[in-house]
Amino acid sequence: MRIEGKALIMGDNVNTDVLHPSRFFSLDDRTVRSGFLQAAAGYEQVGGSDLAGRVIVAGENFGCGSSRETGARAFLLAGVRAVVARSLARIFSRNVRNLGLAAVECPTLPALPQDVEIALDLAAGRLYVPALALDLPVTPLDPFWAAVLEAGGLLPMLGLSEPASEPRRGGSLPVYQGPL
Structure with a gap:
């Protein structure tokens, strides 16, 4: 799986409660998305609120804070690619992986300029930044999480719902081998 897009640069310890405040919790997708876009536009390190097709690039401990699913769902609804x-x-x-959004770690990630084009190759375990001639390793996904992403999320993989973009692919379910 290859994902390309402009980088949206964020810093260290970015808290999901800041990016998606509780006042925007709702079962209504428009409300969830609106809250995320408003918070992201106001976040001092973010260069604008147009997140469709973007790849969030961040430092240490990204996504700390709330464990509520709406914080993760807001990324998908805003059109974030990875x-x-x-x-x-x-x-x-x-x-985010349960919802079908690729999220990977790149421990050697240097500071990147806002809006630089990047490509993430999950199968190869690489992050490419052509403008800076960077080819960086990303932590490989466990086969279980790779299958979840390929299916469009955990529920589609289990046959309990369909991903928005395409029908579920058949096949056997891999056994999760990673940490609990």
């Missing part, structure tokens, strides 16, 4: 960070908060990485 998240790459030096390190991810565990509950955040599980929540």
Whole structure:
């Protein structure tokens, strides 16, 4: 799976409660998305609120804070393509992956300029930044999480719902081998 887009640069310890405040919790997707866009536009390190097609690029401990699913769902509703960070908060990485959004760690990630084009190759385990001639390793996904992303999320993989973009692919379910 290859994901390309402009980088939206954020810093260290970015808290999901800041990016998606509780006042925007709702079962209504428009309200969830609106809250995320408003908070992201006001976040001092973010260069604008147009997140469609963007790849979030962050520092250490990205996604710390709330474990509520609406914080993760807001990224999808805003059109974010993927998240790459030096390190991810565990509950955040599980929540976004459960929803079918790629989230990977790149411990050697240097500071990048806002809006630089990047490409994330999940199968190869690489992050490419052509303008800076960078080719960086990302922490490989466990086969279980790769299958979850390929299916469009955990529920589609289990056959309990369909991903928005395409029908569920068949096949056997891999056994999760990673940490609990």
